[in-house]
Amino acid sequence: MPTNTDRSTATVGEPGGGRPSPLLEAHALTRAFGGGATAVQALRDVDLTVEEGELVAIMGPSGSGKSTLLHILGALDRPDAGSVSIDGRRYDDLADRELTRLRGEVFGFVFQFFNLLPTLSAAENVLLPALVNGERPARYATRVDSLLGRVGLGDRAAHLPTELSGGEQQRVAIARALLRRPRLVLADEPTGNLDSKAGGTVMRLLRAVVDEGQTVVMVTHDPGAAALADRVVFLRDGQIVGEVEGGDTARVIDAFGEVEASAPAGAERTST
Numbered sequence: 001m002p003t004n005t006d007r008s009t010a011t012v013g014e015p016g017g018g019r020p021s022p023l024l025e026a027h028a029l030t031r032a033f034g035g036g037a038t039a040v041q042a043l044r045d046v047d048l049t050v051e052e053g054e055l056v057a058i059m060g061p062s063g064s065g066k067s068t069l070l071h072i073l074g075a076l077d078r079p080d081a082g083s084v085s086i087d088g089r090r091y092d093d094l095a096d097r098e099l100t101r102l103r104g105e106v107f108g109f110v111f112q113f114f115n116l117l118p119t120l121s122a123a124e125n126v127l128l129p130a131l132v133n134g135e136r137p138a139r140y141a142t143r144v145d146s147l148l149g150r151v152g153l154g155d156r157a158a159h160l161p162t163e164l165s166g167g168e169q170q171r172v173a174i175a176r177a178l179l180r181r182p183r184l185v186l187a188d189e190p191t192g193n194l195d196s197k198a199g200g201t202v203m204r205l206l207r208a209v210v211d212e213g214q215t216v217v218m219v220t221h222d223p224g225a226a227a228l229a230d231r232v233v234f235l236r237d238g239q240i241v242g243e244v245e246g247g248d249t250a251r252v253i254d255a256f257g258e259v260e261a262s263a264p265a266g267a268e269r270t271s272t
């Protein structure tokens with residue numbers, strides 16, 4: 001598993017004081033689904049670099065390839081061509097078993113619909129990645145408590161998901177994604193199923209964990225959410241068509257408007 005130590009060892013003494021590898025590097029990613037007349041080119045020649053400690057937002061119209069990109073970054077899918085590397089180590093070409101291991105150890109996932117197990121308490125849901133990995137729960141007892149505290153749910157550990165609001169469930173999902181100290185958290189529309197107040201709370205939490213050193217790549221439709229990112233990358237028809245700095249909702253809205261306006265007329269969109 002790549003760790004901070006591995007990373008600094010790998011870059012120490014590099015000839016000419018070369019720049020350390022970015023945390024994540026995607027190069028010339030291509031991904032198509034289906035074949036023949038119904039083939040969909042979900043990604044075309046996508047390059048993306050993410051530095052450690054960044055919050056990067058990905059925006060784009062429905063069907064523009066955002067989820068496909070996130071899945072490839074998170075080793076849930078493989079590109080047809082191109083490469084993805086973490087700490088300078090390529091992983092798209094790993095064997096399935098290695099890829100599964102990497103997925104569990106290096107990435108944390110947050111999904112639009114929270115994906116908590118309904119029969120497990122909040123604390124058990126947070127512990128789930130360790131259980132799936134065959135680790136002893138006792139090892140994580142204090143970590144689960146501190147993560148639930150971190151997301152503002154210290155008093156909800158024993159509650160079932162049905163006893164929590166959507167925003168609270170998503171905060172449990174964020175705690176779960178952080179459990180095994182992932183190098184990168186990948187979030188696909190984490191506020192997409194929340195009202196604006198709960199969505200704002202979730203976004204401020206993601207921003208705070210990044211400010212504490214975590215790295216996050218997040219897909220969002222919400223310019224206000226994207227504005228909390230350090231950078232906003234725009235996808236259209238499977239290609240990166242622009243990038244703006246975060247920090248300013250109006251700037252993100254303007255840039256997104258340009259991307260949508262420049263989409264080819266009549267292009268078919270599939271909502272996912």
Ligand SMILES: Nc1ncnc2c1ncn2[C@@H]1O[C@H](COP(=O)(O)OP(=O)(O)O)[C@@H](O)[C@H]1O
Binds near residue numbers: 033
């Ligand atoms: N498993 C799949 N099988 C077939 N087509 C897919 C699959 N996943 C995504 N697509 C298609 O690829 C394109 C990009 O999808 P997706 O990455 O989900 O877009 P977004 O997340 O931006 O809405 C869409 O046209 C979608 O229908």
Ligand SMILES: [Mg+2]
Binds near residue numbers: 066068272
């Ligand atoms: Mg999607």
